[in-house]
Amino acid sequence: MFTISNGIILKGNNLVPTKENIVVDDGKIIEIGKESKEGKIIDVDGAIVCPSFINGHIHIGDSIIKDEGYGLSLSEMVKPPNGVKHRALADASDDEMIEAMKSSMWEMVNSGTTHFIDYREGGIKGVELLKKASEDIPIKPIILGRDNSFYGDNPDLGKVKIAIRKILKIADGIAPSGFGEITDEVAQLISSQCAKAGKISSIHVAESEANQIESLNNFRISEIGKGVKNNFSQLVHITNPKANDLELLGKSNSNVVVCPRANATLNVGVAPLKKIIDLGIKPLLGTDNVMLNSPNMFRELEFTLKIMSVCYKSYINPLELLKMATTNICGFNINDIIQKSVIDTDNSAEFFVVKSFSKNPYLNICNRVETKNILYTINKKIDI
Template identity: 80%
Template sequence: MFTISNGIILKGQDLVPSRENIVVDEGKIIEIKKDAREGKIIDVGGAIVCPSFIDGHVHIGDSIIKDEGYSLTLSEMVKPPEGVKHKALANASDDELIEAMKQSMWDMVNSGTTHFIDYREGGIKGIKLLNEASRDIPIRPIILGRDDSFYGDDPDLSKVKSAIRKILKVADGIAPSGFGEITSDVAKMITEECSRQGKISSIHVAESESNQIESLNNDKVTEIGKGVETNFDQLVHLTNPKSNDLELVTNSNQNVVVCPRANATLNVGVVPLNKMLDLGIKPLLGTDNVMLNSPNMFRELEFTLKIMSVYYKSYINPKDLVKMATTNICGFKINNIVKKSVILEDNFAEFNVLKSFSKNPYINICNRVETKNILYTINKIFSI
């Protein structure tokens, strides 16, 4: 048992600041009060106590090719099966993949991340490799698998059905790459079976303008429209929405993840995050491909804070940004799998204690704090 004393706690799903103490016993928060003091007392001297980070979208497998292919197009980099990433994954040994993923997960842990949602390539084997790599690391991967049988213009649907069921026995859900690689039949099979089993279905949509144009030319509907129609739980990117795309997402109440740094690295645009927030969409923030960016949420928060203001000529609320990296997960339909806690009594202890540099705790986190300024990261299993 220990007490985090004299901290500014960002409590609840809305991250309300409160100067109180937190008592933790066997991985759970048992009391939050100004005068609470039990066990070992850790006086943090006015530091900020914030829920630990969830990285909403990662491709951790491509940790093996950091910064390779810089300046290539989106398709050249990541489109299966000929993208730079997919060729590298195919040629890497299991040991190389495991070691690279371990290094990336420790980078996450050391920068305050305790959960991440991974788009896992390599079928069943790829899922097993990530499980092996994450063993004994204080982080929880939420694994969304995929299989090569999903792809092509005329897939064998019996093989697709079998692959879906096998993946869902060992993974938290399924995430094909995008609508340019799968048919509508495959998409529906994935979402229906995931829904039946209470698992996550996720897909990239509208990452590039060209993807949107191709979808409209071929099917008279945008990729975002397809994502809504086929009922994927989680839509990733939405960087280039058309007409009423965002209103469709708002009305469908689907989960959204945005990845501004990856969009910038691939030169595909700036996500209209200001409009999303105005419409009531509450996205998660993701760092995306490790080959493109470090999986560091502080860097993602700072970049997003600044690119939105300069591009859209409108400041974004830093509190909304911090929620995108922490408590927005609580509103997701997939929260039964992620189980990400807010800072409240009787919840799991999952929080960072961060050095305070300025009076506004939210701008402090987005604009000032670096990895070296994490005083403690606490979760229900480990204390770092």
């Protein structure tokens, strides 16, 4: 048992700053209060106590090819089955994959992340490799699998059904790459089977302008429209929405993930994040491909804070931005799968303590803090 004392706690779903103490016992927050003190007392002297991060979208498998292919197009880099990433994954040994993924997970742990949602290539074997890699690391991967049987113009739907059922037995959901690689029949099978199993269906949409134009030309509906129509529970990127796409999203049950650094690296645009938030949508923030970016959420927060000001001539509320990396997930049904805690009594202890450099706790974290400024990291697998 220990007490984090004299800190500024970002408490509850809305990250309300309050100067209180937190008592932790056996991985649980058992009491929060100004006078609460039990066990070992750790005086953090005005430091900020923030819920741990959730990385809302990552491809951890391509940790094996960091910074390769820089400057290539989106399709050249990541489009299955012949993108730079997919060729590298096919050539890598299991041991190489595991060690590379372990390295990226430790980087996330050391920079305040306790959960990440991974688009896992490689079918059942890919899911099993990530589970093995994460066994002894204090982090929770939410694994969304996929299978090569999903792809092509005339897939065998019987094989697709079998693959989906097998993956859902061991994974947290299904995540094909995009609508350019699957038919509507496959999309509907994925979303319906995931919903039936109470698991996540996720897909990239509107990552590039070219993808949107192709979808409109071929199907008279945008990729975002297809994602909503096919009832995917999570849509990733939203970089290039068309008319009424965002309003459609706001009325849907899909949650949204944006990945600004990856979009910038691939030169595909910047998600209209302020408009997304103004419509009442509560997006998550992700670092995307490890081959493109460090999975460090502090770097993603600072980049996002500033690129939105440059592109849209309008400041983004740093509180809303920080919620994208922490508590927004708690407003969606998929939190039943992810089980991400906020700082509150009777919840799991999942938070970090960082130095305070300014009077604004949200800007302090989004704009100032680096990994070296973390004083303590607490989660269910770490005690002090």
